[in-house]
Amino acid sequence: MEVLDQLQRTIELKSTPKRIISLVPSQTELLCDLGLEESLVGVTKFCVHPHHxxxxxxxxxxxxQVHIDRIKALEPDxxxxxxxxxxxxxxxxxxxxxxxxxxxxxxIADSIELIKQYGNLFDKQTQAEAISSKIAAEVRDFKVFLKDKQELKVAYFIWKSPWxxxxxxxxxxxxxxxNKFTNAFLELERYPEVFLEASGGYDAVDLVLLSSEPFPFKEKHKDEVQAYFPKAKIVLADGELFSWYGSRLLKAFKYFKMLRLNLENNLAC
Structure with a gap:
């Protein structure tokens, strides 16, 4: 059979793959939630969900960086x-x-497309449809929740030294x-380095999110960042819920709601 991936590349398969190697943590979690854990023969060291x-x-x-010889020895489909x-x-x-x-x-649409592609690829259509439908419902509910919420200008940091x-x-x-967050660095592309000056230029930023990954920002970093964003609320963010796609999205919107409610409570004080 022939299938297309998300780069529109044609993949030829003799049958439904039974031995799978996943080189992407969020996709490893998705495969397990689709009921394919027993088909996984190889993963990366960063595949932390499920924890075992x-x-x-x-x-x-x-x-x-991968060990190609190790991958070959596992004889993946x-x-x-x-x-x-x-x-x-x-x-x-x-x-x-x-x-x-x-x-x-x-x-999100790309993520749902991937889930359905995996459903077709691994004969898990029912499971893929259930996950996709739940994510779509969560998005609809979240948009209703945010209907009357204000837009906030936000900076989302993923690394320091360099920023x-x-x-x-x-x-x-x-x-x-x-989330109705306007990116303070929207004019830049992808994951750029930025030069921060304590003299300002960031007074309009309402919120700074310090991601838990790939750099593990902690409480001790909040004061350091506050110097550059004097009027902003500095918050440690769950990087998995802001960057992992697939079935991790099932957990994301409850987190986003709590984040917004906590912000409202703090800003009201």
Whole structure:
């Protein structure tokens, strides 16, 4: 059979894949929630959901560096990659072993498309439809919740030394927009380095979100950031819920609601 991935590449398969390697943490979690955990033969060291997966399944490296010989030895039927998280070189190397499916996620719609692609690819259509429908319902409910909420100008930091933010054309920015957060660095692309000056220029920023990943921001970093954003509320954010797609989105909107309610309570004080 022939299927298309999210880069519109044609993948040829002899039958439904039974031995799967996932090189993307959020996709590993999705596969497990689709009922495919027993089909996983290889994952990355960053695949932390479900928490036991790296104990039960062979670890083949990270998302940017993999052990091709280890992957080959596992005799996979298919390898699952992502355009952003895995390099072109990794994809090309994996293609010498077996078919490779590449995802490309910028929006909730892209995520739902991927879930349904996996449903068709692995004969898990019923499970994929259930997850997709639940995510769509959560989005609709969240939009109603936000109907009368004010827009907030937000900076979302993913790294320090150097300072780096999530800017335009990212899944994170898509979720910020869904939260009625206007990105303070919207004129920039992807994940740029930014030079911060204590002299200001950021007085209009209402909120700074310090992500838990890839840089693990902690309470101790809040004062450091506050110096650059004197009028902003500084909040530690769950990076998984702002950047992981797939079934992790089932947990995201409850978190987003609590985040907004906490902000309202703090701003009212």
């Amino acid at each position: 997966i790296t104990t039960n399944v062979a670890v083949v490296g990270g998302t940017k 298919i390898i699952l990659c992502n355009k952003e998280e895995n390099t072109k070189e990794i994809v090309e190397s994996c293609e010498t072993i077996c078919p490779v499916h590449v995802s490309d996620i910028y929006t 780096m933010v999530a800017a335009n054309h990212t899944f994170i920015n898509h979720l910020l927009e869904l």
